[in-house]
Amino acid sequence: MLILVTYDVSTETPAGRRRLRQVAKACLNYGQRVQKSVFECKVDQAGLEALQRYLLKIICEEEDSLRIYRLTEPLERNVQEFGKFRAVDFEAPLIV
């Protein structure tokens, strides 16, 4: 499944900025950054739960916000892409 992870992490304190970096890093392990605080991750149920658990451990629920959306298939119809950034489909042929 494709999920969308978005977050607002308070950057007012050094601890907040640290959380922000950690959240981004955690998301990268599961997917790709599509916008500044938006990640698309193709995961299975286990992956989703692991990521969610991991993120909840990092963020501070009093100051930050985390939203995880699940996108419905078929993705080609439900996800539209505009502008200069093109997401990589990790399930398409990967050739560098």
Place this chain on the structure above:
Amino acid sequence: MRQLLNTLFVTTPNAYLRLEGETLCVEVEREKRLQVPLHHIGSVVAFGDVMLTPAVLRRCAQDGRGVVLLDRNGEFSARIEGPVSGNILLRQAQHDAAGNSLTALGIARACVVGKLRNARQILLRGAREAKNTEDTQSLQQASRLLANQIRKLPEAVDLDAVRGLEGDGARIYFAAIPLLIRANQRQVFNFERRSRRPPLDRFNALISFLYTLLVNDCRSALEGVGLDPQLGFLHAVRPGRPALALDLMEEFRPIIADRLALTLINRGQLTEQNFESRVGGAVYLNEQGRKVVLTAYQQRKQEELTHPLLEQTVAIGLLPHVQARLLARTLRGEMEGYLPFLNR
């Protein structure tokens, strides 16, 4: 349903692969080209001078993610694998399939269907492009005959019958090949019938050389997915013979090798001077000729086609890898039967 993991192909010289957290980064000249979470990648295939950090190798081995090293031409060099892998099961499945006459027949038939269908495409294209109606008609006639052979394949009850249809099909196809050579080249490339060991004319020398390159690529592709390249279905097992690579190669002969041979001839990129005759009538490409062919072959592999089954564009050079994966899936029972690559 089991998820099919992706294969990362790294073909850029001097690419550098390293781990970053739970992701694999591919850097070229210190610039990050791709960052993929490890959970998407089932194996890594590196062509030529690709650097992999020890951490990448260890992590892949640990997770049972195959790492395959090929040289720049795609020839198999090494495979790095961890202690536990599905490899033995795949090989066992392959051996079981070879022992099961029905499964073996199915795969052998698919290989021949692929070969003849793709050969027929070459003839039909020739018929469309032919300069005179006589050639067009002969090519159309030959492609009708080929279509007949293809139609008979589902009824072939044993391997011998399949091999018979393949042989007849190949004969029809090769008999029509001279019509695909441009008239002003027919004197130099007077191809009559397939001859090998040794090739007796320039066209045979050319396609023999191309087939050698191609069988190497197919062999690498099979080793890459962990199949035993020596145990074939259509081709009988013989010591030292890469029978499965020859099976896999059938569908690619017309579209990769033969088509390229014809292009090189018709464009005048190869001439009489690129060949040499030896005693006993053998004809071979000389060094200059080999260079021309190798360059063209590498370029051809860069071209992209749409894979009808995957509905994705794939570089021609990667087709054997894609098909080897489909073959492995068939042998593991994840696919009902092997589906060859059919051009267009």
